[in-house]
Structure formats: C-alpha cells, structure tokens
Amino acid sequence: MPVTLKQVARLAGTSVPAASLVLNRKGDAYSRDTVRRIQQAAKELGYRPNHPARSLAKQRTQCIGLAYGRPADYVERSRMVSALVQELAQFDYELMLIPATGSVDRWAYKLHDGRVDGVLVTHPMPSGLDHFIAERKLPAVLMNLCSERAVAQVYFDDVAGTRDAMAHLRSLGHERISYFSAPKHDGDHYSAADRRDTYAAEMRAAGLERYLEVVLSPHEDDAFAHDIAARPAAERPTAVLVYCDHDARYLIHALNRLGLQIPADISVVSFTESRRPWESIVGLTAVTTPSDELAERAVSLLMQQIDAPGMPVPPPVVLKEELVVGQSASTRATHGNESMSQRES
Numbered sequence: 001m002p003v004t005l006k007q008v009a010r011l012a013g014t015s016v017p018a019a020s021l022v023l024n025r026k027g028d029a030y031s032r033d034t035v036r037r038i039q040q041a042a043k044e045l046g047y048r049p050n051h052p053a054r055s056l057a058k059q060r061t062q063c064i065g066l067a068y069g070r071p072a073d074y075v076e077r078s079r080m081v082s083a084l085v086q087e088l089a090q091f092d093y094e095l096m097l098i099p100a101t102g103s104v105d106r107w108a109y110k111l112h113d114g115r116v117d118g119v120l121v122t123h124p125m126p127s128g129l130d131h132f133i134a135e136r137k138l139p140a141v142l143m144n145l146c147s148e149r150a151v152a153q154v155y156f157d158d159v160a161g162t163r164d165a166m167a168h169l170r171s172l173g174h175e176r177i178s179y180f181s182a183p184k185h186d187g188d189h190y191s192a193a194d195r196r197d198t199y200a201a202e203m204r205a206a207g208l209e210r211y212l213e214v215v216l217s218p219h220e221d222d223a224f225a226h227d228i229a230a231r232p233a234a235e236r237p238t239a240v241l242v243y244c245d246h247d248a249r250y251l252i253h254a255l256n257r258l259g260l261q262i263p264a265d266i267s268v269v270s271f272t273e274s275r276r277p278w279e280s281i282v283g284l285t286a287v288t289t290p291s292d293e294l295a296e297r298a299v300s301l302l303m304q305q306i307d308a309p310g311m312p313v314p315p316p317v318v319l320k321e322e323l324v325v326g327q328s329a330s331t332r333a334t335h336g337n338e339s340m341s342q343r344e345s
Contacts, residue, residue: 003045008038008041008042008045008047009041014038022038063095064302065120066120066121067119067129069099069123069125078291079273079291080122080294080295084299091299096116100129104127104132118138118306119138120143121145123145130151134150140302141153142155144294145190146190151313152302152316153316153317154301156289156321157318157320158191158194158195162241162287165323168269170206173331174238176236178239178240179241180242181216181242181247182218182247195271219254222254238267241270248284248286268285270285272288284328285327286324294319297317297319301317
C-alpha cells in the first residue's frame with residue numbers, strides 16, 4: 001500500500017493540510033521545525049506524491065512544452081534546457097521538447113490537445129507561433145525572444161551589454177575597433193541588430209566613425225582573419241567585438257594560424273550565455289547572458305499564468321547582462337602591432 005499524507009502528518013505530529021503544503025513547497029508559513037519534521041517523516045515512510053491523482057485534481061498535466069524552430073540536437077545540448085529542467089522540477093513539472101519546424105498545422109496540436117499546461121518558446125521563433133499563442137490565450141513565455149504580440153517575454157538588454165563591452169575596450173585605449181559576426185543558419189536574432197547597431201552608435205559617439213567596420217561573413221573561410229593579417233600593422237583593428245563565443249572561437253583560431261596573437265596583437269571581446277566564459281574559450285572577455293536567470297524568470301512568469309488563467313499579459317522582463325573580464329583583451333599600449341610591423345619589414 002502506498003504511504004498517504006495522513007500517515008506522514010501523523011508521524012510528524014501535524015495536520016494533513018500542513019504536510020501537503022510543505023511537501024508541495026508551499027509551506028513558507030510554517031516554522032523550520034515543522035518543515036523539518038514533515039520532510040523527515042516523509043523520508044522515513046518513503047512517501048511519494050501521487051502525480052496522476054494530483055494532476056487529475058488540478059486538471060493539469062504537470063508538463064510544460066519547449067517549442068523551438070531549429071534542430072533538436074542543438075537545443076538538447078544547451079545550458080538553457082538543463083536550467084529549465086531544474087527550475088521546473090521545483091514545481092513538480094517536467095519539460096517536453098517540441099520541435100516546431102514547418103507550418104503551424106504540423107506541430108501546434110501538441111500545445112492544445114491536453115498534453116501540456118503551457119509553453120516556453122526559444123529562438124528561432126517558430127513561424128506563426130506567437131500569433132497562435134495570442135489567439136488561443138495559451139499560457140506562454142517567449143525566452144530570449146521579442147514579439148509585438150500580447151505574449152509574456154523575457155530577454156536580455158543587449159544594447160546595455162554592448163555599451164559595456166565598448167566602454168571596456170575604450171578604457172583599455174582602443175580606437176580601431178571592428179565588429180564581426182558570421183551569418184546564422186536559423187535567421188537573425190533580435191540581438192544581432194542590437195549588438196551591431198549599438199557598436200556603430202558607440203563608435204560614432206566617440207568620434208571614431210572613420211574606424212567603424214562591420215564585417216558579416218562566414219567564419220569557415222577565414223576571410224576576415226586573412227584580411228586583417230594582410231593589412232599593414234598600423235591599419236589593423238586593435239580590437240574586435242564579436243557577436244558570440246562560437247564566432248569568436250573561429251576567429252581566434254584563424255588569427256593564431258596566421259601568426260597574430262590574442263591579445264598581444266588584437267584584443268577580442270564577445271558574448272556568451274554562460275557566466276563563466278572560460279567554459280567555452282579559455283580567458284575570453286565576454287558579456288554574459290546567463291541561462292539560469294532566464295530560465296528562472298521565464299518559469300516564474302509561466303506558473304503565474306497557469307495559476308491565474310486570464311491574467312493580463314505582464315510587461316517584458318529585460319535582464320541585465322554582465323561583463324566578465326578575461327585575458328583576451330588588453331590595453332592598447334601593450335599590443336604588439338608596432339613590433340609586428342617591424343617584423344614584417
């Protein structure tokens with residue numbers, strides 16, 4: 001026979017409602033001693049929640065969909081999915097991956113046939129999904145996405161993040177700063193325009209428009225790296241702001257193969273989703289867009305909608321990015337361009 005809440009409450013010396021609230025992580029009103037006794041009693045008795053009965057009582061599936069318009073292997077490897085699973089577990093929810101490619105009719109039925117209580121959406125936005133969500137008033141949150149539809153959204157302040165990156169490079173004495181990004185197979189993200197345009201605006205505001213250089217080219221052919229290496233030392237950029245750590249990895253490796261050292265010859269600053277940029281590139285100076293905070297805020301917004309159907313759509317939540325200083329950017333005075341020029345001559 002399965003252990004019941006009544007048995008847990010009897011062993012802990014509490015009421016059944018108190019045991020239920022504590023074991024459902026809603027026992028903030030109870031003392032630490034009460035919470036400890038209930039948790040200990042549940043552990044001793046081997047109590048396990050009856051999820052089917054709970055779901056039936058609540059008329060919920062205890063499952064959240066994650067919709068995305070890109071290959072599944074990319075999403076499954078991401079830090080964001082791991083953070084979502086951990087966050088949802090606190091609410092006794094599970095995550096269901098919903099690849100959403102092609103027309104809405106091919107996959108949208110998964111969102112309204114009773115298998116999920118709500119949906120989280122990540123880049124790239126599946127075609128027509130934001131309209132579908134708004135039309136059906138489905139509990140939903142766009143994660144690191146922007147939309148004009150009436151849908152809850154959580155995304156990063158890439159304008160402020162880019163300004164921080166540029167301010168850091170300027171504080172190191174850099175003026176000849178270029179911007180580099182490789183084309184993305186799944187289309188541009190809102191951050192592409194925010195980072196590129198803010199870089200250009202910061203260069204103009206600093207009176208450095210003559211050095212403004214936006215390079216959008218595939219990193220596979222190393223064209224930008226070869227172009228930099230072919231220039232006279234005095235005409236090379238002393239720093240490059242790179243769209244993402246994936247692009248930065250290719251650029252750094254290509255520059256190294258051509259004899260240019262980071263940061264002795266060229267400083268590199270990028271963006272990354274981890275608070276620890278060195279997990280992707282050792283010593284990278286980067287503006288971080290932390291997945292854990294994104295997951296936490298998105299799940300919180302979604303649970304509010306599930307608990308209070310029909311609630312007004314909240315304003316977008318804009319998360320602050322953080323500049324983490326590594327060793328890939330140094331002061332302009334220490335750069336080796338002049339010595340390289342001498343070597344070349």
